[in-house]
Amino acid sequence: MRAALLSAADAVPAYVEHPEPVATGRHEVVVDVLAAALHHLTRSRATGAHYSSAGTFPRVPGVDAVVRDPSGRLRYVVLDDTDRGTFAERTVIDERRSVVLPDDVDPVEIAAAMNPGMSSWIALRRRIDFVAGQRVLVVGATGAAGSMAVQVAKHLGASRVIAAGRNAERLGQLPALGADETCGLDDLARAADVDVVLDYLWGEPAAAGMVAILTARTDRRAPLTWVQIGSIAGATAPVPSVALRSAKLQIVGSGIGSLGPDEILPELPALAAAVRDGAVALPFREVPLADVATAWVQDSAERVVLVP
Numbered sequence: 001m002r003a004a005l006l007s008a009a010d011a012v013p014a015y016v017e018h019p020e021p022v023a024t025g026r027h028e029v030v031v032d033v034l035a036a037a038l039h040h041l042t043r044s045r046a047t048g049a050h051y052s053s054a055g056t057f058p059r060v061p062g063v064d065a066v067v068r069d070p071s072g073r074l075r076y077v078v079l080d081d082t083d084r085g086t087f088a089e090r091t092v093i094d095e096r097r098s099v100v101l102p103d104d105v106d107p108v109e110i111a112a113a114m115n116p117g118m119s120s121w122i123a124l125r126r127r128i129d130f131v132a133g134q135r136v137l138v139v140g141a142t143g144a145a146g147s148m149a150v151q152v153a154k155h156l157g158a159s160r161v162i163a164a165g166r167n168a169e170r171l172g173q174l175p176a177l178g179a180d181e182t183c184g185l186d187d188l189a190r191a192a193d194v195d196v197v198l199d200y201l202w203g204e205p206a207a208a209g210m211v212a213i214l215t216a217r218t219d220r221r222a223p224l225t226w227v228q229i230g231s232i233a234g235a236t237a238p239v240p241s242v243a244l245r246s247a248k249l250q251i252v253g254s255g256i257g258s259l260g261p262d263e264i265l266p267e268l269p270a271l272a273a274a275v276r277d278g279a280v281a282l283p284f285r286e287v288p289l290a291d292v293a294t295a296w297v298q299d300s301a302e303r304v305v306l307v308p
């Protein structure tokens with residue numbers, strides 16, 4: 001079969017002939033890959049940069065995909081760290097790490113949306129005690145995951161969603177996706193009275209924004225839950241101790257490890273249905289797997305989905 005193969009962390013995947021995958025474990029099954037997205041986790045796990053990656057080479061990258069199983073059912077699968085990824089015509093999955101999808105979904109659209117969409121979906125549904133009617137601030141709302149977070153928060157019942165980011169043009173598109181208000185990262189005091197922050201940036205913008213929000217807060221005893229989801233602006237953030245003392249602030253992270261597969265997977269059919277029904281959406285671009293080398297090094301405004 002044909003597959004993308006990464007020989008080293010700093011290499012570009014080559015489109016090569018590769019041995020057929022073989023199922024060995026009790027719950028393993030060989031599946032046809034229909035669509036697999038190229039997102040931050042794909043890259044960071046492939047190169048060994050992600051905390052959940054062993055960084056072994058050579059490896060077929062790709063951490064998730066929409067696949068067809070031997071009985072013809074569509075599944076969305078999230079793989080454990082493996083050198084047998086989803087950027088291939090076929091791969092091996094552990095059925096317990098997959099969910100069956102309705103027959104009427106678009107595999108490419110689902111592949112594009114699931115990783116960025118689940119970041120906010122599982123954070124709100126599983127990581128914190130979010131309830132409908134709460135106000136949500138999305139920090140870093142201009143990216144794929146952030147723009148989906150705006151839509152997911154609204155879909156799950158947020159009464160008000162404020163979208164913050166540095167890219168003015170992308171911010172301008174977010175009211176059409178459900179944002180009630182948008183603001184720059186130096187203007188987060190405008191979101192002083194939110195209940196939940198979904199933070200995709202971390203780093204300096206998060207630390208500065210936290211202080212700005214807490215300082216301007218009407219009632220500092222009103223709980224504020226800051227959910228750390230992405231760290232695209234910095235792996236560490238200089239959070240001043242007073243931020244934690246002067247207000248009822250709680251900082252939690254949401255991602256692989258803080259939530260297990262048993263908590264994440266049951267949420268995915270509802271997210272897939274929301275994508276299918278158009279309640280949440282993400283622009284995507286379908287690219288043949290044969291063009292993986294070009295896609296790997298190219299910046300794209302749309303989420304790239306590789307199709308074998």
Ligand SMILES: NC(=O)c1ccc[n+]([C@@H]2O[C@H](COP(=O)([O-])OP(=O)(O)OC[C@H]3O[C@@H](n4cnc5c(N)ncnc54)[C@H](OP(=O)(O)O)[C@@H]3O)[C@@H](O)[C@H]2O)c1
Nearest residue numbers: 040119142143144145146166167229230231232233254255
């Ligand atoms: N924990 C989870 O479950 C989970 C799931 C999915 C994603 N993530 C993480 O979430 C983050 C975002 O992912 P994504 O897929 O949305 O990425 P993306 O589509 O590439 O978007 C990144 C966004 O961040 C902005 N940005 C980059 N550096 C910035 C900085 N220094 N200050 C302010 N804004 C900055 C970019 O704005 P410009 O347009 O101005 O460059 C862009 O809008 C990543 O760290 C990713 O690993 C976590």
